[in-house]
Amino acid sequence: xxxxxxxTINDRQLEAPAxxxxxxxxKRNGIEIPSFCxxxxxxxxxxxxxxxxxxxxxxxxxxxxxxxxxxxMVVRTESEPVRQARKYMLEFLLSNHPLDCPVCDKGGExxxxxxxxxxxxxxxRFTEQKIHVDEKQWSPVVFYDxxxxxxxxxxxRICNEGxxxxxxxxxxxxxxxxxxxxxxxHLECDECGMCIDICxxxxxxxxxxxxxxxxxxxxxxxxxxxxxxxxxxTTLGVRNDQIIRGNNxxxxxxxxxxxxxxxxxxxDFQDHPDRLQSPLVRLDGKLEPVSWSKALExxxxxxxxxxxxxxxxxxxxxxxTTNEENYYLQKFARQVLATxxxxxxxxxxxxxxxxxxxxxxxxxxxxxxxYEKKAILVIGADLALEQPFLSFQxxxxxxxxxxxxxxxxxxxxxxDNYAAAFLRAEPGAELSAVESLRDKLKGEPELVILYGxxxxxxxxRKLAAFGASxxxxxxxxxxxxxSNSRGAADMGLTPELLPGYKPLGLTGMTVAEMxxxxxxxxxxxxxxxxxxxxxxxxxxAFVVVQEMFLTETAQIADVVLPAASAYxxxxxxxxxxxxxxxxxxxAQTMGAKPDLEIIGLIAKEMGVAREMGPWVPDKVFDExxxxxxxxxxxxxxxxxxxxxxxxxxxxxxxxxxxVDSIRSAHDNLFTSGTLGRYSKMLNSVLEKRLNRE
Amino acid sequence: xTFSPELEAKFARLLTSYPPGRQRSAMVPxxxxxxxxIGSITQELVEEVARRVGVTPMQVEExxxxxxxxxxxPLGKYHVQICTNISCLLTGGEQLWQRACGKLGIGHKEATAxxxxxxxxxxxxxxxxxxxxxxxxxxxxxxxxxxQLDQLLDSLRKTH
Ligand code: SF4
Ligand code: SF4
Ligand code: SF4
Ligand code: FES
Ligand code: FES
Numbered sequence: 001x002x003x004x005x006x007x008t009i010n011d012r013q014l015e016a017p018a019x020x021x022x023x024x025x026x027k028r029n030g031i032e033i034p035s036f037c038x039x040x041x042x043x044x045x046x047x048x049x050x051x052x053x054x055x056x057x058x059x060x061x062x063x064x065x066x067x068x069x070x071x072x073m074v075v076r077t078e079s080e081p082v083r084q085a086r087k088y089m090l091e092f093l094l095s096n097h098p099l100d101c102p103v104c105d106k107g108g109e110x111x112x113x114x115x116x117x118x119x120x121x122x123x124x125r126f127t128e129q130k131i132h133v134d135e136k137q138w139s140p141v142v143f144y145d146x147x148x149x150x151x152x153x154x155x156x157r158i159c160n161e162g163x164x165x166x167x168x169x170x171x172x173x174x175x176x177x178x179x180x181x182x183x184x185x186h187l188e189c190d191e192c193g194m195c196i197d198i199c200x201x202x203x204x205x206x207x208x209x210x211x212x213x214x215x216x217x218x219x220x221x222x223x224x225x226x227x228x229x230x231x232x233x234t235t236l237g238v239r240n241d242q243i244i245r246g247n248n249x250x251x252x253x254x255x256x257x258x259x260x261x262x263x264x265x266x267x268d269f270q271d272h273p274d275r276l277q278s279p280l281v282r283l284d285g286k287l288e289p290v291s292w293s294k295a296l297e298x299x300x301x302x303x304x305x306x307x308x309x310x311x312x313x314x315x316x317x318x319x320x321t322t323n324e325e326n327y328y329l330q331k332f333a334r335q336v337l338a339t340x341x342x343x344x345x346x347x348x349x350x351x352x353x354x355x356x357x358x359x360x361x362x363x364x365x366x367x368x369x370x371y372e373k374k375a376i377l378v379i380g381a382d383l384a385l386e387q388p389f390l391s392f393q394x395x396x397x398x399x400x401x402x403x404x405x406x407x408x409x410x411x412x413x414x415x416d417n418y419a420a421a422f423l424r425a426e427p428g429a430e431l432s433a434v435e436s437l438r439d440k441l442k443g444e445p446e447l448v449i450l451y452g453x454x455x456x457x458x459x460x461r462k463l464a465a466f467g468a469s470x471x472x473x474x475x476x477x478x479x480x481x482x483s484n485s486r487g488a489a490d491m492g493l494t495p496e497l498l499p500g501y502k503p504l505g506l507t508g509m510t511v512a513e514m515x516x517x518x519x520x521x522x523x524x525x526x527x528x529x530x531x532x533x534x535x536x537x538x539x540x541a542f543v544v545v546q547e548m549f550l551t552e553t554a555q556i557a558d559v560v561l562p563a564a565s566a567y568x569x570x571x572x573x574x575x576x577x578x579x580x581x582x583x584x585x586x587a588q589t590m591g592a593k594p595d596l597e598i599i600g601l602i603a604k605e606m607g608v609a610r611e612m613g614p615w616v617p618d619k620v621f622d623e624x625x626x627x628x629x630x631x632x633x634x635x636x637x638x639x640x641x642x643x644x645x646x647x648x649x650x651x652x653x654x655x656x657x658x659v660d661s662i663r664s665a666h667d668n669l670f671t672s673g674t675l676g677r678y679s680k681m682l683n684s685v686l687e688k689r690l691n692r693e
Numbered sequence: 694x695t696f697s698p699e700l701e702a703k704f705a706r707l708l709t710s711y712p713p714g715r716q717r718s719a720m721v722p723x724x725x726x727x728x729x730x731i732g733s734i735t736q737e738l739v740e741e742v743a744r745r746v747g748v749t750p751m752q753v754e755e756x757x758x759x760x761x762x763x764x765x766x767p768l769g770k771y772h773v774q775i776c777t778n779i780s781c782l783l784t785g786g787e788q789l790w791q792r793a794c795g796k797l798g799i800g801h802k803e804a805t806a807x808x809x810x811x812x813x814x815x816x817x818x819x820x821x822x823x824x825x826x827x828x829x830x831x832x833x834x835x836x837x838x839x840x841q842l843d844q845l846l847d848s849l850r851k852t853h
Contacts, residue, residue, distance in 0.1 A: 166751060166752075168751070169749075169755045170755055171754060171759070172758045172759065173758070173759045180754065180755075180758075182749070182750070182751045
């Protein structure tokens with residue numbers, strides 16, 4: 001080991017790199033040193049004194065969380081003085097702490113409770129009256145109960161350092177110290193809940209979860225957030241088919257413990273009272289509930305009729321459905337309905353980039369790269385609001401590795417605060433601003449470039465040429481909006497490309513063209529709402545919609561089939577960086593079915609089940625791995641809850657990208673297309689903000 | 694926010710008194726000097742100091758609520774600080790404190806209605822050898838008797 005030092009802990013000979021903290025060295029060797037304020041990845045605090053250990057030659061007990069190991073150091077973590085010290089520390093911490101574990105939200109998973117159980121004395125010499133301060137609500141999301149707070153400052157540090165929001169502080173002194181929000185009596189912040197989940201005790205609680213259940217009454221399912229394209233892993237706590245909590249306290253997956261407000265609290269669309277639970281068929285001009293078999297019969301009859309007379313068909317897929325569903329849908333459209341009129345709402349230009357960097361290896365960055373690479377260039381995107389996890393990764397990279405961050409955006413963004421350089425450029429003028437950074441960027445050892453939807457077509461080509469001319473390894477992240485926007489493009493939900501970006505040589509209609517086509521006979525919309533701000537021109541078109549809610553599109557449909565949400569099905573999705581991850585069914589809604597099953601049932605009724613193949617997620621994924629370029633990824637990684645990046649398609653894609661159909665919705669932290677409209681939590685945050693303005 | 698030229702000069706000196714990147718170290722002296730000039734720490738001042746030393750207003754608030762000599766509310770023209778810590782307690786500091794409160798009809802960190810005098814019960818002010826001691830703004834009064842306290846308070850009242 002280079003620069004390593006030898007020392008002993010509890011008489012065990014150990015070795016670790018110089019500079020390693022005693023607490024870390026112990027942990028890596030399976031020795032637990034209890035701690036509260038120490039938190040890996042955050043600034044050192046040494047506030048709680050729980051981690052006291054005995055170090056030979058030191059005149060008194062030392063804090064293991066800020067003391068680095070040294071050559072010949074002799075550490076004892078279980079000696080009598082250490083045990084005593086822990087007892088005293090816990091006695092102090094409990095001197096004002098209410099012993100309301102039976103009714104505390106944290107009971108059962110509280111670090112203080114565990115520590116008191118393991119290291120405490122079980123009785124206290126303090127007989128003074130405890131200080132009481134009433135609980136406060138700081139926002140729809142965040143509640144603070146001062147008496148329970150043990151002043152570890154984890155919340156303050158995760159907000160300042162991890163989120164870059166600086167919304168929390170600690171005020172007053174001594175026993176009356178407390179955590180305070182940035183606006184006197186309320187918070188104005190990202191509402192991410194990072195502070196709540198990092199709190200070791202029940203001092204911070206969330207408006208979503210508080211006092212709804214005991215933690216041990218829930219089942220936990222690790223799945224992928226269904227909102228933005230970043231693809232954070234979220235662990236859903238479910239009781240009686242109701243999702244009660246989202247968090248990622250096991251720090252698994254690409255995002256560790258990060259989740260934004262949408263991933264942590266925006267799951268409540270799932271049991272919104274407006275969820276569709278029965279198929280609807282238009283009878284006498286009105287949508288009426290019917291049985292699944294009746295609805296499928298109507299759909300199949302229509303599909304067959306239109307197919308029989310070679311009518312014009314349009315198929316619109318989704319940015320939220322799984323890869324399997326997208327693949328199966330395009331296969332159905334192309335093989336059964338014999339049409340290339342299939343598209344989805346495109347939110348970023350991936351195709352031009354993949355073509356422009358063809359031949360260069362590893363040109364697409366992973367979310368890990370954003371944390372590790374030496375330099376990052378952000379073009380035309382407000383990452384903190386629109387790509388929260390990517391923004392978190394870049395901030396962590398800056399804090400831990402001093403990465404150089406460059407920013408070219410139209411408006412000020414959070415990344416400016418620590419950028420090596422930031423420039424303002426109107427949409428369309430980004431490239432010349434980027435050009436002015438050439439000398440600085442050339443001096444970097446490596447670079448990752450992220451770009452938003454202002455860059456498309458020719459601009460992306462020029463950007464790739466610029467990257468190539470720097471003479472350093474350059475990777476890219478073409479930003480897209482939603483949980484499976486990348487997967488929709490990869491799986492060929494486009495009129496000009498087959499799955500794996502295989503050029504067709506001909507092209508079908510785009511979404512806009514389908515809506516404008518007066519002769520359209522059949523429109524099949526799966527998990528999208530194209531009519532939110534548009535009109536369907538074809539008056540006589542028969543419209544079939546698979547949806548969770550009666551959206552603008554579903555309202556004009558002839559048949560509406562109730563679809564399961566992403567939290568109610570299995571399958572895979574691909575995030576903005578091309579990382580494939582697995583959805584796991586956490587709950588279910590009576591009456592709704594996963595889109596894959598719905599399409600499968602239609603296939604069965606039409607007698608094409610054999611050629612379409614089984615509508616089982618794992619089976620379809622097998623087919624994807626075998627047939628879709630770039631998807632031959634190691635299954636083990638994703639089966640165990642991890643991520644595997646799709647191999648970039650390394651070859652030219654000789655098509656003209658339809659740049660006019662690329663448009664990001666620029667959803668922010670509190671909006672998320674249709675899902676956001678049906679999330680009470682997200683809406684309550686928005687309302688609160690409006691009321692204050 | 695605008696300050697007197699003298700205060701601005703003090704600020705300028707403070708901001709260069711610390712190593713580069715440690716400008717936040719100037720926060721406490723800036724607050725103290727500004728408090729002397731303005732009379733209290735206003736929200737506007739919090740924001741101004743935050744901007745000048747490069748922190749968030751919340752971070753100024755943290756410091757402000759920690760130190761008892763920084764005041765959110767305006768104090769009297771004469772701020773009378775009576776020590777009741779150990780040496781003064783043994784020599785009648787507590788009685789002085791009670792007497793002052795009774796005479797002025799105000800309590801800890803309160804000011805008379807005319808804004809002339811305010812009171813604060815403080816910990817050791819470093820004048821134990823001359824206990825009981827008190828402080829009026831920056832001036833010390835040693836071995837204070839009840840009569841001297843009365844006279845002092847009367848004189849502070851009179852000087853309008
Ligand atoms: S919710 Fe997030 S942004 Fe708001 S105070 Fe907590 S950590 Fe900070
Ligand atoms: S609120 Fe929780 S995380 Fe914050 S200081 Fe208190 S105990 Fe620590
Ligand atoms: S950053 Fe995106 S994927 Fe992650 S929790 Fe937020 S909305 Fe979900
Ligand atoms: S963990 Fe070491 S002092 Fe808190
Ligand atoms: S105790 Fe009063 S001055 Fe020291």
